[in-house]
Amino acid sequence: ETMESVTGLADREKEVAERLQVDRVIIVPGNSDRYSWVKKELGRACIQQMKDMLQPEDIVAVAGGTTLADVAQMMTPDEKFSSVTFVPARGGLGEKVEIQSNTISSTMAVKAKGNYRLLHVPDQLSREARESLVLEPGIKELLRLIRRAGIVVHGVGAASTMAVRRGAEDDILRVLQEKEAAAEAFGYYFDRNGQIVHKEKTIGLQLDELQENQKVITVAGGASKAEAISAYMNYRPSDVLITDEGAAQAVLGD
Ligand code: BG6
Numbered sequence: 001e002t003m004e005s006v007t008g009l010a011d012r013e014k015e016v017a018e019r020l021q022v023d024r025v026i027i028v029p030g031n032s033d034r035y036s037w038v039k040k041e042l043g044r045a046c047i048q049q050m051k052d053m054l055q056p057e058d059i060v061a062v063a064g065g066t067t068l069a070d071v072a073q074m075m076t077p078d079e080k081f082s083s084v085t086f087v088p089a090r091g092g093l094g095e096k097v098e099i100q101s102n103t104i105s106s107t108m109a110v111k112a113k114g115n116y117r118l119l120h121v122p123d124q125l126s127r128e129a130r131e132s133l134v135l136e137p138g139i140k141e142l143l144r145l146i147r148r149a150g151i152v153v154h155g156v157g158a159a160s161t162m163a164v165r166r167g168a169e170d171d172i173l174r175v176l177q178e179k180e181a182a183a184e185a186f187g188y189y190f191d192r193n194g195q196i197v198h199k200e201k202t203i204g205l206q207l208d209e210l211q212e213n214q215k216v217i218t219v220a221g222g223a224s225k226a227e228a229i230s231a232y233m234n235y236r237p238s239d240v241l242i243t244d245e246g247a248a249q250a251v252l253g254d
Pocket of ligand 1: 066067185
């Protein structure tokens, strides 16, 4: 039996919002662990939400991942995006190019008929290299745009899944295990209480610098992400969570 027939998704949205202290929760039917079309529905809902929240001239910072890649696929042209600039939230995090934030934000911009800027930085950087790169005028300008983003859109992953996907070294895997990392977002790893237990060194959006007036949309579905979603929201509840029935049910523990 689906959840919808029991209480209705709107009630569930309120319950999840209350549980996670998120202002607004949108639940799409299904479980994206099982069916890939559910991620497309997350994408559709996310695009609608972005359109509702957008201000002219806005900068939209976009993270990477397969969920965000589906968000980009669902983008359609809209007059509202003509003055909007899409930027990647962070430098590369060692993922396949299709799911890197540069690719996703530029795809979104092209489909929306908006504008985009790319951030060209490799993901493995020594401290020295990072310190001098951020002083390069082109990169400095882009980092300024990222910091000014009115809307930030990102996914959340289970810590172990993400560490493996990004080819984390053994010593990092050990730290994540010892500190019981549960969630990953933007290259930050969190335990179930929302404490940061590890941070990958790339340049771009720094979570602890986000201001109140910057709106954060989190898109994550699938029962397998329930723990990660809860952990991340304990760090900083987003303005909007777009999720699916599978994750919602597991978050509520039923
Ligand atoms: C990205 C985030 O947007 O999505 C990552 O930067 C997150 O931090 C990842 O973990 C989730 O990926 P996926 O493929 O499960 O959507």
